[in-house]
Amino acid sequence: MNDALALPVGTTLDRFIKRKQDEFSFATGELSQLLRDIALAAKIVSQELTRVDLQGSGGTANIQGEEQQNLDVIANIRFIRALRNGGEVCSIVSEEEDEIIHTGNQNAKYIVAMDPLDGSSNIDVNIPVGTIFAIYRRLSEAGSDGTLEDCLQQGTKQVAAGYILYGAATMLVYTTGHGVNGFTYEPTLGEFFLSHPNLKIPNGGKLYSCNEANVSNFPLGMQNYLAFCKEQKYSSRYIGSLVADFHRSLLKGGVYFYPGSSKNPAGKLRLLYECNPLAFIAEQAGGQATDGVERVLDKVPTALHERCALVIGSSEMVDKVRKYMLV
Numbered sequence: 001m002n003d004a005l006a007l008p009v010g011t012t013l014d015r016f017i018k019r020k021q022d023e024f025s026f027a028t029g030e031l032s033q034l035l036r037d038i039a040l041a042a043k044i045v046s047q048e049l050t051r052v053d054l055q056g057s058g059g060t061a062n063i064q065g066e067e068q069q070n071l072d073v074i075a076n077i078r079f080i081r082a083l084r085n086g087g088e089v090c091s092i093v094s095e096e097e098d099e100i101i102h103t104g105n106q107n108a109k110y111i112v113a114m115d116p117l118d119g120s121s122n123i124d125v126n127i128p129v130g131t132i133f134a135i136y137r138r139l140s141e142a143g144s145d146g147t148l149e150d151c152l153q154q155g156t157k158q159v160a161a162g163y164i165l166y167g168a169a170t171m172l173v174y175t176t177g178h179g180v181n182g183f184t185y186e187p188t189l190g191e192f193f194l195s196h197p198n199l200k201i202p203n204g205g206k207l208y209s210c211n212e213a214n215v216s217n218f219p220l221g222m223q224n225y226l227a228f229c230k231e232q233k234y235s236s237r238y239i240g241s242l243v244a245d246f247h248r249s250l251l252k253g254g255v256y257f258y259p260g261s262s263k264n265p266a267g268k269l270r271l272l273y274e275c276n277p278l279a280f281i282a283e284q285a286g287g288q289a290t291d292g293v294e295r296v297l298d299k300v301p302t303a304l305h306e307r308c309a310l311v312i313g314s315s316e317m318v319d320k321v322r323k324y325m326l327v
């Protein structure tokens, strides 16, 4: 089923969510409310990113030892607060938090995994950043906090996933497993409007996206693929904000990769709140995501902050990378 059938460009996000809910006879509205809560936090963060007084670093570090920018911390607070107040989420895992956050909504059905502000190194230089989220149904009985097992589900178990790109315009792109739709925020009206219905990633492309400074640490297959891209006269495009690089690939076709290295065999990106949600979106748009060997969505997470090598984008390009990785 295609999420966007019969809904014209310009439909508000709220109406879109409501119409989609009506198509499921047993839907009770919790997931719809959860998506609205995320959209609310996105509007707040979108506004706060424009405030020069909130830039800079507060001198704190997250569990991975990465310096937290003020806006990393603020975005984390905004999303947690929106999800807690919305009432549909029992537990949250966040790139910015060491442990699972329990919202106190013990009867809620859903778990959220999120990177509240991805692309931290770009925050203070006015370059697009993003939020990434994945939504799972809890496995444990309602009536208590979510468990580690609830949070460590395979990517195939996502019921919805999306991202918010804070760029020249703010966009929310999400899937509930029935195609991918993109909404553009109109700040003067305070609304997201359907602007990119039923997104399909081009099968092939001529854009590759990676941090080429790391090439000498890439696996040999990736080094050879990069040489192939150059022979083919492909273009290199790397923003350094995964959401922005992925969004370009989704619209124009291309491949993004952040492979493992001898130093960091599993790469840099996080499986739960970066790789899995974008892999779900990529597949729903007709693309692919692999860690170089295995489909990302099939990986069984073993830890909250687990890292994962990532190759994601246009199907033919990901296939090509996979072939290079085999030799």
Ligand code: AHM
Binding pocket: 066, 095, 115, 117, 118, 119, 120, 121, 211, 240, 241, 242, 243, 245, 268, 269
């Ligand atoms: P972050 O979640 O701390 O911002 O790290 C993830 C980001 C991605 O958005 C981006 O693709 C990558 O890290 C850039 O890393 P590098 O600077 O090593 O190229």
Ligand code: MG
Binding pocket: 095, 115, 117, 118, 119, 274
């Ligand atoms: Mg990130």
